[in-house]
Amino acid sequence: MKIAVIGTGYVGLVTGTCLAETGNDVICVDINQQKVEMLRNGESPIYEPGLQTLLHRNIAEGRLNFTSNLAEAVKEAAVIFLALPTPPGGDGSADLSYVLGASRDIALITSSYKVIVTKSTVPVGTADKVKAMFEQYSDIQVAVVSNPEFLREGVAIEDFMKPDRIVIGTTDDRAKKILTELYTPYVRQGNPIIFMDERSSELTKYAANSFLATKISFMNEVANLCEKVGANVDMVRLGIGADERIGKRFLFSGIGYGGSCFPKDVQALAKSAQENEYDFKILNSVMEVNALQKTVLVDKIKKYYDGELSGKTFALWGLAFKPETDDIREAPALEIIEALLQHGANVVAYDPEAMANVKDLLGDKVAFADNQYDALRGADALLILTEWSVFRNPDFVKVGALLKSKVIFDGRNLFGLEQMVEHGFYYNSVGRKAIS
Template structure:
């Protein structure tokens, strides 16, 4: 079987490499010449654990290629996946479908055989129907079907999520489209992975509903953390106590600085707009967006309070910049409003992240010093702020912190440290939703 993927970014490249691992012949077309050249030279333009080896292995086997021309990419392809970006549109919060429709139009102009066009990008409800209209208008001479196959990949765990997913969702309304997708996912069917076949609109909404619900769980436990701080409870125990209920589940109940990344902020905002336009406004999603935005904007004030009310001229070591571990993605990272807020209050920032230094640099104030190690960031610091829970930060011992730091303030926005040893070593320790003593 041969397929084409339009877009060599995070979703397209991961999906392409994983499909190739299934034994499928995959052509990934990346329009950006710089990124395409990187891929042709064996370089990966994004960071995802294990992706470099997966791409290299399948490229060497001839199953994964990166054609220069779109026409070469879609030649003989039974399915053509659209995996381009759908960023938030300026001004109204809707998903910007400019790249999606442009990609579909370009494909239809050069397509010379029957095929199934599949949206892999996260697209608003009704997008598949609009693509069908484009097909009828631009290529009435070809038997072109349209399907929706939303991705559910977590950055840092994307390969595992693709290879062993909880489910595969396929929105298709013709026997041919369903059969092509069924054959493509046959290796997962043999593993008894649930494959959910629905209509186009249903598949598109499933993606937004899933991300909206998970974002709501994060926001809920963050609000419970705020309540715990007021009443002297421990949010870690609260999360465990409710997470053991099978109806709730333990995942996404980790209190922290608020969600970020490429999916949750964009998708909750888009879902809110979709619901408003449909005449069924989602007040829960509206609250999730507002609460999460306010939480991230309030991080700097928490650090200032932990530092005694003033950070003027103080050196703050910020450990972690990416929105989560095992990625270099800075999109909507809580580190951004945190650092900007501290800089505006006169703090001097020394920051380190194992992977996100290059992606972070253009997004941060020029005064921020980006270091080459956590030790360098901690040297001479008056306070440590942990914002991303990379494993290497978890093992920093109190003795090592005392050796490197000038001050004694630790603000742990991920609740990864045991308060007792830090306080015994003379540190003033603040975390999220846990008793101060």
């Protein structure tokens, strides 16, 4: 099938590459010329495990092409995916200018029936707005479909190739048939393709992300209470997660959710509810709890040093908002860095993939280390901000020897409490008693 994907970010590039992998003829469009050049040379502008291999293979076999010329991509495509940004607008609602702008541009150059698929996360009613664009700027009949993307950065290829479910919002039978054909190779194990109307599909994505964010904020509150009552959040997590109605996954407490999706999607759903005269109370609490949770580690650090952080040096392990990605959008680490710098502290950071992005953002406000141990040299304490696997089992003797004092603030609960007692560290984590 001939496919065009508009936008080659985390979603668009993975979508285009994985669609080429099952034999489709895919052309990806981006307005960022530099990205297009890199991709044409087989270089991925983002870090995503497994992507580079698939990219090379499909480019080499001629199934995956890149261009900045929209008309070239749209001309022959049967299906056009919109994988464009939907950042928060000034009032918290999703900014639809990229999606609607591209829809208008496509409408102006479309000369035959196409299936227009919105992969971007968009508020309820966007499919109607996209349809209206086509009606205004084109005489050609198209199907406008909502097909939200549920992939997780870090395991995006796996998620796309074997999704838990595919949600398709459309009432157009021709589009249903085309998309069933396109997606069947990805659901061979029997996971469902769930068809519904466009509005339900659009809301499904926001409800999914908001529910997951709620789980995180809930567990962060449980963790904060654990610290007050002398309980251990990791035990509580295991205790509740064994109940199948609750489930084991997504129950980890930490330093607040980040990334390009949860913060903006929870905010956009709350805004959308408000616009429809519904006060979605839980979402407001989820956001409030998350904002506070991003401050808990620095509060603990301030308490430990009696408020005197000036001149202290902190080694940071982890910058990305989660492991296995270079994405730092809304990463809790950024807020923690800002707070430490404001208090006159110095920061030396190490992250396996995200340092270049932080450097672009913060320049030389932060020093970067070549590896996780170099970051520790002469630092007053180690802060763990992202749960990369490589941080899970370090050489504690080396860690203790390189640090000025054996002090760890762990925002991800990577280490066992007994282990920390054994190695003689002051160890302060989330929702567990501090070890001194």
